[in-house]
Amino acid sequence: MINPFFITGLIPERYFCDREQETEKIIVALENRSHILLTSSRRMGKTQLIRHVFEQDVIKGKYYTFYSDIFSTSTLKELVFALGREIYKTLVPGEKKALSLFLGTIKSIAAGFSVDPVTGAPKVNLQLGDIYSPELTLEEIFSYLEKADKRCIFAIDEFQQIASYPEKNVEALLRTHIQAMNNCCFIFSGSNRHILEQMFSSYARPFYNSAKPLHLERIDREKYAGFVVRNFKDAGIRISVETAHYCYDLLDGCTYYMHKVFHDIFSYSEEGSEVTCDRIDSAIKSILEENTYVYGETLARMGISAKQLLIAIAKTGRASRLTSGAFVKKHALSSPSSVQKAMRTLLDMQLITYDIQGPKNEKVFLIPDKFLDIWLRNNYS
Ligand SMILES: Nc1ncnc2c1ncn2[C@@H]1O[C@H](COP(=O)(O)OP(=O)(O)O)[C@@H](O)[C@H]1O
Ligand SMILES: [Mg+2]
Incomplete structure (x- = not known):
């Protein structure tokens, strides 16, 4: 199959x-x-x-x-x-x-x-x-x-x-x-x-x-869930729409990351079985374990301000106004100007990206590598 x-x-x-x-x-x-x-x-x-x-x-x-x-x-x-x-x-x-x-x-x-x-x-x-x-x-x-x-x-x-x-x-x-x-x-x-x-x-x-x-935005949540359910069903494997949504929400609808999780689960699923939310958690857990070394290396190569900012963004989820006094203080960052510099470094390394949101076209920063994002939250909070 x-x-x-x-x-x-x-x-x-x-x-x-x-x-x-x-x-x-x-x-x-x-x-x-x-x-x-x-x-x-x-x-x-x-x-x-x-x-x-x-x-x-x-x-x-x-x-x-x-x-x-x-x-x-x-x-x-x-x-x-x-x-x-x-x-x-x-x-x-x-x-x-x-x-x-x-x-x-x-x-x-x-x-x-x-x-x-x-x-x-x-x-x-x-x-x-x-x-x-x-x-x-x-x-x-x-x-x-x-x-x-x-x-x-x-x-x-x-x-x-x-x-x-x-x-x-x-x-x-x-x-x-x-x-x-x-x-x-x-x-x-x-x-x-x-x-x-x-x-x-x-x-x-x-x-x-x-x-x-x-x-290009995320694939629509319903359409993606429909795709997942249909393709498992064709192989005789059950998964509910809610479970597909669970994975979508965990990984913020980012195509590759969701696909990787379902790819791995599919590889190990028997006909007649059912994919549950626990199964999704454990698939993500093993992906994070595989990547731990690479993530550790990435962080080790970064300057301290960039590292602190990256962790702050991971903890916040979707972070805006990075250089504001409130954000700097809350995450114990050193100064708005060092945050500005770290932000450029992280953008250039493509470790962070941004969405533009709201009537004021505000930039909302996030970590596009969803596995890294979860890994940072698990390890630094
Ligand atoms: N429309 C799609 N249908 C199925 N899988 C997709 C689709 N778009 C992306 N993917 C999955 O996401 C991965 C990354 O897509 P890719 O086009 O290489 O992203 P980008 O060019 O934006 O970095 C693909 O290898 C595939 O696993
Ligand atoms: Mg590409």
Whole structure:
């Protein structure tokens, strides 16, 4: 029996849960030639949603879809390398004409790509060192996207990464190209809301106002519970809607964490058995035990102010006004200015994130790694 709770890799459509409205919204925006800025805290489901959108018939038939995760890139050269390789790999299985148009356009690096004459498999012999002029190659890549024989959608995941490249002009360079394009829409996505919002909503930045923002929220509580009950039932295992809600509430509706718990429980459940709340508690307990070492190491590597602030946020659950006198005093933090600094550190490390709430658009801080969140509460209160 296949485990219906996929926690790695591509999720087959049958095991993809909900996201109907978001899918629709993205498709409408793309059809109207908007670029999209897709954010959420880590592991809420951005990457899976992009894949899901690309699988829809309206998109699949009409567009070339490209997806690059640039998390591990740290220079413009690596970005160009990643984009070029993705286009090549996507085009190889398709029509020869499209591929030769690509290779004919990206002259500066074309020699790095070939097709195995026997198996027909794509071979990328390109080395980073072969990209002598990343700006020129980037121009060629965008020029290909403009003249491709179908419209293109390029998803660049973990896009905040470009903000830390050593080259100073990357944002402006990309923006200049993208602004001039008619044939390709971009989905910029990433978990670092802090950096991405600065990039896309500060007037002074090149990407200001250039993409339609979509912040991915939790999957609806009822829909998620329905998905859980149905998939256990298909395997002859009982679980009540209330028990599914219990897990949802404990883990604040964060997709991966809930899925991981149900994945583990499913792995050990016999047909005819029932999943109870106790079973959920014990599954979480063993996940925390497995992670204790990693969490301990993470804390050990942090400065004292960052550590204290992280613990204070874990204890509070959803914490606002971190630099207020009341918060600083209550948690015995050293000073508002040290909290401000620690907050930036934690945001950059993605150990905390924030929701925007209420009529005053107040930032409410939380720990996106729900297992770490519970672990901190268990260990420090
Ligand atoms: N719609 C979904 N249906 C089923 N599982 C999902 C869905 N969205 C996310 N997941 C689960 O959450 C995990 C993290 O999703 P992912 O898209 O990688 O998050 P993000 O890109 O936001 O960090 C997936 O590996 C999968 O286990
Ligand atoms: Mg992702």
